[in-house]
Amino acid sequence: MTYKLKTTIVVFFIVLLAFIFLMFKAELNNIESLKRDYPELEETVYSYRIDLLKVWAVRLIATFLLPLIFLVSGLSQKISIFAQNKHSLFASGIIYGLIFFGMMFLINLPINYYGSYYLGHKYGLSNQTLLRWLELNIKSFLVNDAVISLFLFIPFLIIYKSPNMWWFNLWLISIPVIVFIVFISPFVIDPIFNNYRPLEDGALRDEITEILEKADIEDASIMVVDKSKDTKAMNAYMTGIFSAKRIVLWDNTINNLETKEVVSITAHEIGHYVKGHIWKNILFGIAGTFVILYLLNISANWVLAESKGAFGFKNMTNLAVIPLFLILINLFNFFGSPIQNGLSREFERQADRFEISLTKDRESAVSALKKINYTNLGLPRPSKFYEFWYYSHPSLEERIEFYMTEDFEEI
Numbered sequence: 001m002t003y004k005l006k007t008t009i010v011v012f013f014i015v016l017l018a019f020i021f022l023m024f025k026a027e028l029n030n031i032e033s034l035k036r037d038y039p040e041l042e043e044t045v046y047s048y049r050i051d052l053l054k055v056w057a058v059r060l061i062a063t064f065l066l067p068l069i070f071l072v073s074g075l076s077q078k079i080s081i082f083a084q085n086k087h088s089l090f091a092s093g094i095i096y097g098l099i100f101f102g103m104m105f106l107i108n109l110p111i112n113y114y115g116s117y118y119l120g121h122k123y124g125l126s127n128q129t130l131l132r133w134l135e136l137n138i139k140s141f142l143v144n145d146a147v148i149s150l151f152l153f154i155p156f157l158i159i160y161k162s163p164n165m166w167w168f169n170l171w172l173i174s175i176p177v178i179v180f181i182v183f184i185s186p187f188v189i190d191p192i193f194n195n196y197r198p199l200e201d202g203a204l205r206d207e208i209t210e211i212l213e214k215a216d217i218e219d220a221s222i223m224v225v226d227k228s229k230d231t232k233a234m235n236a237y238m239t240g241i242f243s244a245k246r247i248v249l250w251d252n253t254i255n256n257l258e259t260k261e262v263v264s265i266t267a268h269e270i271g272h273y274v275k276g277h278i279w280k281n282i283l284f285g286i287a288g289t290f291v292i293l294y295l296l297n298i299s300a301n302w303v304l305a306e307s308k309g310a311f312g313f314k315n316m317t318n319l320a321v322i323p324l325f326l327i328l329i330n331l332f333n334f335f336g337s338p339i340q341n342g343l344s345r346e347f348e349r350q351a352d353r354f355e356i357s358l359t360k361d362r363e364s365a366v367s368a369l370k371k372i373n374y375t376n377l378g379l380p381r382p383s384k385f386y387e388f389w390y391y392s393h394p395s396l397e398e399r400i401e402f403y404m405t406e407d408f409e410e411i
């Protein structure tokens with residue numbers, strides 16, 4: 001491994017630790033500011049926030065450190081040799097994927113346990129049993145990592161056949177895959193984790209149907225998901241495209257909010273669809289995949305050239321390169337987070353404006369938002385640094401002011 005590569009790795013982790021330190025400092029300063037501005041807020045809210053930051057820091061470091069250990073220790077190459085021993089590329093991909101992703105899953109399991117199960121129960125946000133938590137984690141591994149393992153042979157086959165343009169060819173293949181996943185997710189993937197049922201007849205369904213007709217998407221399904229067995233938090237979302245589009249309300253949302261508040265939240269989700277945010281996110285996802293694959297090709301070739309075989313391999317046709325791909329993809333996603341979240345915040349503002357324009361009910365929008373934030377132990381605002389890098393929604397403060405002052409749009 002060259003001095004240049006060693007220096008790059010060391011400098012990166014120094015920068016990463018400095019980033020974490022500055023983020024912690026910004027958030028702790030923000031907490032002190034909130035204590036002055038919101039003396040009525042319970043200490044539990046701040047304690048929960050600090051605990052979440054600790055989990056975030058550990059996850060962020062592990063995101064890059066764990067795959068790096070697989071590389072520099074030669075473990076990835078050993079797994080690759082075992083997987084490829086007298087096996088076809090298809091079988092080798094499955095074997096390598098299940099071993100590598102399985103080990104990553106087990107290593108990350110204690111972090112996931114502390115961050116979701118332990119903290120959820122510590123702060124009264126979770127209804128999960130330990131068996132239910134394990135069930136969801138195992139299902140997540142099978143749906144994501146195990147399925148990826150089935151198709152690992154495809155990128156390596158493309159790399160082998162077109163070593164210079166593999167990234168572009170793989171991007172072309174990813175386009176219909178992204179659209180297909182968005183389409184089938186409500187029918188195939190989502191029901192694996194929770195039970196979905198149509199919203200029963202009654203006043204709430206009638207009012208939601210009315211605003212759906214007003215928004216000209218009356219063919220959207222209105223579904224309820226049984227999130228109460230997992231969490232006490234409240235939420236709602238709209239997913240799917242074409243005939244698969246559906247509004248999904250958490251049962252907690254229906255059980256804990258007034259009818260007008262649920263209608264207001266639903267109007268916000270309708271706004272995402274009417275404003276074309278689902279399709280725009282698909283297009284941005286396709287564009288982002290192009291950029292990431294292009295950068296991945298350049299950066300992976302550079303790292304392998306500078307490694308001088310220190311990882312046990314020298315080219316991208318070896319399955320052992322997967323941890324390197326993972327590090328680099330995580331790196332590009334990390335630096336792309338401000339762009340992605342900035343775009344998301346703009347979409348949320350558009351959906352907020354559509355919400356109050358459709359219902360003409362500012363008060364229900366505000367009261368629903370306050371109740372959700374209170375139940376979820378959310379802060380009224382994050383630090384500017386955290387908001388810029390990680391917040392996909394405007395802050396509670398900003399949204400309340402927006403709801404009460406923004407002019408209605410024509411619908």
